[in-house]
Amino acid sequence: MAKAPGGGRQSEKDLKVRVKTSKGRKIGSTLWLQRQLNDPYVARARNEGMRSRAAYKLTELDERFGLLRKGMRVVDLGAAPGGWSQVAAGIVGTTAENPLVVGIDYLDMDPIPGVILLKKDFTEDDAPDMLIEAMGGHKADLVLSDMAAPTTGHRATDHLRIIHLVELAADFAIQVLAPGGTFIAKVFQGGTEHELLAMLKKNFATTQHAKPPASRQGSAETYLVARGFRGT
Template structure:
């Protein structure tokens, strides 16, 4: 990953202001045009630059293996699901199973089952259990509530989603399974972190290189679920 980026030379693009474009939209467009991961995602055919975050997590922690069952929470627009299908070699391995769920529509991804629904609903979680047909080997979550700009509120909202994902993981993960979820700077709240450490043999915080440096996001990576 890093070697590839070192060889990615982009000319700095400046976006001029005009009356039809707000200053925030100009900054966003300029950032996109100058982001090597955006260009690399287009080159590789990924639906989003976020795909490289999961690639980096998997490179470090080796959580995705062929022949396993994986649930992707907050899957839209589909970049993580694409990576999971690749790493599980789903096309060649019929034992692999990939299920993605999100509130927003997800572009079609061969070898993956996609659900457009609210993960926090009991009916959606029951649907996932039925489709899984057994226990999951890995649950990953890139879920995030829309940011309001108030740090405390944004942190509370995303931690609520992490807790929902963790409670679900407790019910459906196989012993030895893995759990990954997005959190915000400051990491996982002490109480939840304590619970995670009781449920998993190893718990770490990780910020991928592909996560923008000015972003408060990072990931909690929980390895080897302990059977209750």
């Protein structure tokens, strides 16, 4: 523990970075910036060259469920900025000659070695065929979705939006997954999602929720992990 200027010792609380609210910056933005500066996962991502702290959510989910293995084909929906694609690429052994990871997003992304990045809205009708073509005609073993719908500030509305987005992602996964495959998606606790769960239970052998340590404790986000795709 570090010493304070007067010779005493500083507590961990004292060592945290505090951000003053500047002119033109909202309180919420100030609190977000302060949280970012004090977030160990943000610092770790910066030090290890990861594109976002979210990369460690996938790493921790993989440690718990054994999701990723060498040679498997992975699809990353809403991939920007590419943190999950980075993690997957490092484990499955994707290369430019044999690409095994495909990220899809309507936002621009910087290239990732061995990863095919499609600038595309995954909800468009031709997206599944385009993605399978990018994987050399093969279906995927794992479909990932760390997407979150834009928020309105109205809790019930925002929950319905994220559930609808997950339903779209699940429908996409059902079209592109190989039998036995896995689908992972971010959801938010609260409200009803029984239709979504019924859809997943119909198409997958097991479904469960998980909250990795990298997911902030104050956040309502959790992840649905559906394994053992039954095949269409």
